[in-house]
Amino acid sequence: MMERPVIFLEGKKVILRPLNKHTDAEKLQRWINDPEVRHNLVMIFPQTLKNEEDFIDRGGDAAKGVVLGMVLKETGELIGTMALHEIDWPNRNASTGAMIGEKKYWGKGYGTDAKMLLLDYAFNTLNLHTVSSTAFAFNKRSIRYSIHCGYKVEGVQRSRLFRSGRYWDRVHLGVSKREWLPIWRRYKETGSVR
Numbered sequence: 001m002m003e004r005p006v007i008f009l010e011g012k013k014v015i016l017r018p019l020n021k022h023t024d025a026e027k028l029q030r031w032i033n034d035p036e037v038r039h040n041l042v043m044i045f046p047q048t049l050k051n052e053e054d055f056i057d058r059g060g061d062a063a064k065g066v067v068l069g070m071v072l073k074e075t076g077e078l079i080g081t082m083a084l085h086e087i088d089w090p091n092r093n094a095s096t097g098a099m100i101g102e103k104k105y106w107g108k109g110y111g112t113d114a115k116m117l118l119l120d121y122a123f124n125t126l127n128l129h130t131v132s133s134t135a136f137a138f139n140k141r142s143i144r145y146s147i148h149c150g151y152k153v154e155g156v157q158r159s160r161l162f163r164s165g166r167y168w169d170r171v172h173l174g175v176s177k178r179e180w181l182p183i184w185r186r187y188k189e190t191g192s193v194r
């Protein structure tokens, strides 16, 4: 029988919960070092287990950021992380970062569900005004799921990031609470953002 899970935020497909450094750090370390996952992330250096344990510890410092594990509702499997970084309290902005480390779960709507939960927390609990995100121009999946959640492209830094032997544009996206609320209503009513 599945143990009763820790629930911080509950969506249609996933649960977001605090990470546990004793049981989750090894998975995080495997994911972030995986070339196919790392290809999409700003972090390019090898990460030790200690790095991941420290990352989980810092996730507990709610004044700076909020780091949560993404768990499948059906099975309780931890498949990734979803976080709010760089919370800027005076301007009520923060940036988001997501990683589904189990690659077989990419493109199945879990990221969109998790991002909507995080935005609900950011806007309706923390009372943020805008939320931002950046992605490499080649990361169409990341750009697409952000746009599903109401983000708009706010700008493009040209040739800003070097990856796979060449420079790529960096896409800046952002969403305000006002833009996101109608999508949230639709998501709650129909279970879909569209």
Ligand SMILES: CC(C)(COP(=O)(O)OP(=O)(O)OC[C@H]1O[C@@H](n2cnc3c(N)ncnc32)[C@H](O)[C@@H]1OP(=O)(O)O)[C@@H](O)C(=O)NCCC(=O)NCCS
Residues within 6 Å of the ligand: 037, 040, 041, 080, 098, 099, 100, 101, 105, 106, 107, 108, 109, 110, 111, 112, 113, 134, 135, 136, 139, 140, 141, 142, 144, 145
């Ligand atoms: C980015 C990420 C969190 C998105 O979560 P996800 O669960 O895979 O995304 P979803 O399935 O909710 O949505 C993806 C959307 O992009 C579409 N998509 C999938 N692959 C795509 C591709 N190669 N090109 C364009 N669109 C693509 C999906 O079809 C879906 O759109 P749709 O609903 O219109 O069909 C996840 O893929 C991930 O962790 N990737 C690796 C790490 C990463 O890129 N992190 C973000 C760094 S900015």
